[in-house]
Amino acid sequence: MTDTAAIAERLVEMVGDRAEAQATVTTGEAALTRFANSFIHQNVAEATPAVSVKVAIDGKAARGTDTRTEDSALAALVERTLEAARLSPADPEWPGSAPAAPLPAIDNYDEDTAAASPDRRAEVVGRFIAAADGTDAAGYCDTEALVVGFANSRGQQGTTRRTRATIDGIHRVGTVAGSGHQTSVRLGDLDGGAVGALAAERFRLAADPFDLKPGEYEVVLAPECVASLAIFLAFYGFNGKAVSEGQSFLEIGKQQFDEAIDIWDDPGGPGALGLAFDAEGTPKRRLDLVRAGVSLAAAHDRKTAARVGGASTGHSLPGLEIWGAVPSDLVIGGGGASEAEMIAAVDRGLYVATFNYCRVLDPKTLVVTGLTRNGTFMIENGRITGAVTNLRFTQSFVAALCPGRVLDLGAEVRHADSEFGPGLVRCPAVRLASWNFTGGAEG
Amino acid sequence: MFDYATAAVEGALAAGAAYADARVVSTRTENIEVLNQNVQEVARAESIGVGVRALIGSSWGFFATAELSAPAARAAGARAAAIAAASARVPGPPVELADVPVAEAFWESPFLEHWAEVPLSDKVDMLIGVTATMKGVPGIALARAELGFFDTEKWFVSSQGHRIRQHIVESGGGYDATALGERETQRRSYPQSFGQYETGGYETVRAWDYPGNSQRIAEEAVQLLSAAECPDGEKTLILEGSQLALQIHESVGHAIELDRILGWEAAFAGTSHLDLALLGKHRYGSEIMQITADATIPGALGTFGFDDEGTPAQCVDIVKDGLWVGVLSGRDSAARAGLPPGGMVRGDGFNRLPMVRMTNVGLLAGDSSLEEMVAATEDGVYMATNRSWSIDDRRLNFQFGTEIAWEVKKGRLGRMLKNPTYTGITPQFWAQLDMLGGEAERIHWGTPNCGKGQPMQIGHTGHSAPAGRFASVRVGVKG
Numbered sequence: 073m074t075d076t077a078a079i080a081e082r083l084v085e086m087v088g089d090r091a092e093a094q095a096t097v098t099t100g101e102a103a104l105t106r107f108a109n110s111f112i113h114q115n116v117a118e119a120t121p122a123v124s125v126k127v128a129i130d131g132k133a134a135r136g137t138d139t140r141t142e143d144s145a146l147a148a149l150v151e152r153t154l155e156a157a158r159l160s161p162a163d164p165e166w167p168g169s170a171p172a173a174p175l176p177a178i179d180n181y182d183e184d185t186a187a188a189s190p191d192r193r194a195e196v197v198g199r200f201i202a203a204a205d206g207t208d209a210a211g212y213c214d215t216e217a218l219v220v221g222f223a224n225s226r227g228q229q230g231t232t233r234r235t236r237a238t239i240d241g242i243h244r245v246g247t248v249a250g251s252g253h254q255t256s257v258r259l260g261d262l263d264g265g266a267v268g269a270l271a272a273e274r275f276r277l278a279a280d281p282f283d284l285k286p287g288e289y290e291v292v293l294a295p296e297c298v299a300s301l302a303i304f305l306a307f308y309g310f311n312g313k314a315v316s317e318g319q320s321f322l323e324i325g326k327q328q329f330d331e332a333i334d335i336w337d338d339p340g341g342p343g344a345l346g347l348a349f350d351a352e353g354t355p356k357r358r359l360d361l362v363r364a365g366v367s368l369a370a371a372h373d374r375k376t377a378a379r380v381g382g383a384s385t386g387h388s389l390p391g392l393e394i395w396g397a398v399p400s401d402l403v404i405g406g407g408g409a410s411e412a413e414m415i416a417a418v419d420r421g422l423y424v425a426t427f428n429y430c431r432v433l434d435p436k437t438l439v440v441t442g443l444t445r446n447g448t449f450m451i452e453n454g455r456i457t458g459a460v461t462n463l464r465f466t467q468s469f470v471a472a473l474c475p476g477r478v479l480d481l482g483a484e485v486r487h488a489d490s491e492f493g494p495g496l497v498r499c500p501a502v503r504l505a506s507w508n509f510t511g512g513a514e515g
Numbered sequence: 516m517f518d519y520a521t522a523a524v525e526g527a528l529a530a531g532a533a534y535a536d537a538r539v540v541s542t543r544t545e546n547i548e549v550l551n552q553n554v555q556e557v558a559r560a561e562s563i564g565v566g567v568r569a570l571i572g573s574s575w576g577f578f579a580t581a582e583l584s585a586p587a588a589r590a591a592g593a594r595a596a597a598i599a600a601a602s603a604r605v606p607g608p609p610v611e612l613a614d615v616p617v618a619e620a621f622w623e624s625p626f627l628e629h630w631a632e633v634p635l636s637d638k639v640d641m642l643i644g645v646t647a648t649m650k651g652v653p654g655i656a657l658a659r660a661e662l663g664f665f666d667t668e669k670w671f672v673s674s675q676g677h678r679i680r681q682h683i684v685e686s687g688g689g690y691d692a693t694a695l696g697e698r699e700t701q702r703r704s705y706p707q708s709f710g711q712y713e714t715g716g717y718e719t720v721r722a723w724d725y726p727g728n729s730q731r732i733a734e735e736a737v738q739l740l741s742a743a744e745c746p747d748g749e750k751t752l753i754l755e756g757s758q759l760a761l762q763i764h765e766s767v768g769h770a771i772e773l774d775r776i777l778g779w780e781a782a783f784a785g786t787s788h789l790d791l792a793l794l795g796k797h798r799y800g801s802e803i804m805q806i807t808a809d810a811t812i813p814g815a816l817g818t819f820g821f822d823d824e825g826t827p828a829q830c831v832d833i834v835k836d837g838l839w840v841g842v843l844s845g846r847d848s849a850a851r852a853g854l855p856p857g858g859m860v861r862g863d864g865f866n867r868l869p870m871v872r873m874t875n876v877g878l879l880a881g882d883s884s885l886e887e888m889v890a891a892t893e894d895g896v897y898m899a900t901n902r903s904w905s906i907d908d909r910r911l912n913f914q915f916g917t918e919i920a921w922e923v924k925k926g927r928l929g930r931m932l933k934n935p936t937y938t939g940i941t942p943q944f945w946a947q948l949d950m951l952g953g954e955a956e957r958i959h960w961g962t963p964n965c966g967k968g969q970p971m972q973i974g975h976t977g978h979s980a981p982a983g984r985f986a987s988v989r990v991g992v993k994g
Contacts, residue, residue: 103598104970108779111607115598116577116970118866120564137560139581152559159635160557161643190576190601198605210782212969242782247909249781317657318695394548394556428785431903433916433936436700441914441936441992443907462907464914464938466992493971510992511912511938 076221091127094224098122104214105193131162167374172227178340185235185259186217196264203268211241232348243275250274251446255487281459290421291507295488299497312376313396330478334405335362346401351390373397404499407481416454423449464511479503520672523567526592532569536673540865549642564865569595574602579866612846613856622820626716630664648729649692654737660690677825687712692733701739707757712961745935747991751895760960760978768876770910773848785908797839800945806834810874816961817977823869826858863972877979881951895923914938952981
């Protein structure tokens with residue numbers, strides 16, 4: 073295995089005393105088996121190193137990346153990045169490199185998953201497809217193994233790693249579909265048959281949908297919908313850059329959410345997929361963002377932390393530092409209800425399996441428009457009475473979770489996919505007092 | 516580099532592939548971002564590697580490695596074949612490939628001033644100046660400007676004898692000004708949101724006169740805070756060119772992708788409302804709607820010499836006199852549908868499987884002008900510059916927001932409107948197209964951030980569009 077930390081240290085040595093330097097080297101293999109029309113049609117894998125070095129000369133900073141790890145390529149990367157830094161104006165907010173600090177003992181890694189063959193992924197896919205007869209199944213099973221090495225000129229250095237495996241798919245006929253999803257650190261945990269059975273059950277319930285008049289409805293949102301809410305709260309709200317620029321809704325110390333809501337970011341612990349440090353080498357740890365509905369904190373990298381006179385929380389995103397500091401191991405705490413119990417509590421409302429194509433209309437109020445997908449169901453008198461065609465919504469994600477609006481939280485907290493990728497959010501289903509649907513299939 | 520691609524193909528064939536192709540791709544990029552006169556990012560990236568595609572039975576196998584040597588390339592080919600073979604555990608109908616000419620060629624996108632030859636300090640200084648002008652407007656909190664550049668070389672080899680080298684240079688960028696209200700943010704962007712990108716050198720950036728528009732953009736952002744809300748209801752809607760370009764991208768470009776129509780993207784990107792049985796019969800829009808997918812337009816972002824299957828770039832009719840007549844396709848999807856291959860398959864770098872991608876999917880010019888559209892409108896809204904976009908998985912039900920709008924009353928532009936949105940259903944919406952700008956107002960807009968596929972790929976696509984008018988559209992949807 074490539075010694076990523078050694079390469080990172082080599083880069084820092086090459087920079088020497090000519091500049092501050094931080095280097096990150098990521099290696100590993102990612103593989104994805106994709107199926108549609110109930111057979112595997114695209115099956116891919118890659119082993120692409122990512123080498124990144126950031127240098128700063130009296131605050132004049134530049135970043136360079138490459139896919140090569142041999143010494144001559146590393147030297148060329150260092151020289152062209154130094155040249156770019158020399159030609160850049162100083163950044164008055166350059167926060168300096170992270171100090172040397174102990175790293176947490178986080179190791180979300182499974183050797184069996186890292187070595188997974190395409191045959192293993194095909195087995196999971198086969199069981200997903202076999203869970204229903206007469207449908208067109210589509211989706212993917214993937215495995216990912218990352219090893220990340222870091223070093224900087226202040227002596228911080230280390231290695232962290234993780235694996236992830238996901239099965240995600242639908243059973244469909246024509247425009248009627250049901251979905252299922254499972255993510256774990258271990259491929260061996262994935263139960264393609266059970267996930268396929270859930271998708272098949274939702275597909276059966278989704279038959280013969282009718283057009284519902286748009287309006288405000290009480291909703292039970294499955295975890296995949298809640299994951300979309302969490303992602304938008306993280307990127308637009310808990311992001312220290314958005315906060316410091318006045319573009320976030322976040323008001324620390326204020327009761328902005330229902331008292332049932334707890335949100336935190338945690339790279340470790342059972343079920344987590346996080347790494348031990350962030351893109352700047354800052355150790356990662358649990359960060360409480362919302363407790364009992366009260367906003368407690370934003371996520372920060374070194375630059376945004378300096379703006380508010382605080383310390384980095386370890387949330388600089390590798391390669392995406394320009395976006396700010398974003399929690400990427402989010403957890404929304406669960407409650408005590410099962411999804412069936414939440415549905416049973418609804419007189420008239422909707423159960424939604426997934427959201428799709430969510431986009432922000434206003435970042436500060438976090439008004440988002442999007443659509444329902446792969447299962448939207450009418451609930452009447454505590455039971456699902458039929459399927460509804462996909463609906464468009466236009467809804468503030470903050471207002472939806474504000475005091476008095478969260479009626480129930482599911483007991484099961486699990487990894488839930490959103491349209492932005494797997495492994496970012498663990499959350500329960502929720503029952504909300506209202507959701508603003510603004511259009512149906514016919515506009 | 517051809518030797519590495521050849522070794523990869525040989526490795527795949529030796530491991531049992533019925534067909535194989537490989538691309539060595541070398542990419543250099545430069546990105547600069549400035550916020551409030553301070554440089555936020557100067558990033559230079561290089562990548563090089565080989566990606567090999569092997570076909571066995573009903574599935575493609577693909578493997579990519581950044582290790583460039585003949586043994587590593589050969590091993591990558593063998594891995595691709597083994598991955599394809601594993602797909603046989605869940606088999607389907609065998610993949611067939613439509614015939615294309617076997618080419619040995621070199622193609623280069625024209626450019627006058629390569630971006631790498633322009634001093635970094637010149638680019639940074641220009642962006643700092645633009646943000647200084649915008650930040651100087653009272654009420655502007657955030658003045659952001661960016662430039663992005665790409666230089667891509669590809670060496671393509673197939674087991675059928677293709678041997679093609681391409682060199683594509685792309686340049687672009689843009690800026691935006693944000694004004695913060697107590698409970699709202701208002702933003703204006705130039706030349707369009709997310710920047711305007713084209714094939715070409717730094718001359719494409721100079722042509723947009725970044726400094727000359729920065730004061731106006733910032734003033735408009737501030738004015739939006741006190742502007743009236745966009746009213747709701749059915750209105751005549753005039754769309755500025757870049758917004759119409761995105762409307763084409765979302766409600767035409769993705770809908771005509773043959774892989775979506777065939778269900779290959781069903782679980783993620785989605786399918787399409789289009790049914791191949793209705794090709795040549797389905798009315799997509801009004802009779803003035805003429806759309807082509809033209810990969811040969813000089814300077815447009817979706818222009819190339821050959822796609823990543825070695826098929827020559829071409830211009831294909833998509834909507835003719837309002838009728839749906841064409842699709843975006845590759846060799847496998849075209850063979851499955853019994854259609855000619857369109858040469859529209861591209862991959863995002865060496866480490867992604869090439870897939871059906873938009874080229875330059877755009878409107879041909881009409882015979883009107885923005886001035887005439889406004890003059891001919893009794894009660895309407897003119898919307899400009901995208902702010903949000905959302906459309907369903909069949910590309911039917913959409914809702915767009917734009918940064919700014921103006922009321923149109925009795926043939927004149929009136930007061931500024933904020934938070935404009937409009938919504939519709941694809942064929943009904945396009946059926947309302949009743950006026951379209953002429954060639955003088957048509958711009959080859961570029962979209963540098965089109966996401967598709969698993970693993971995710973970012974595509975560069977072009978969309979030619981002037982301004983257009985739609986007779987009756989629901990506007991002013993609120994949250």
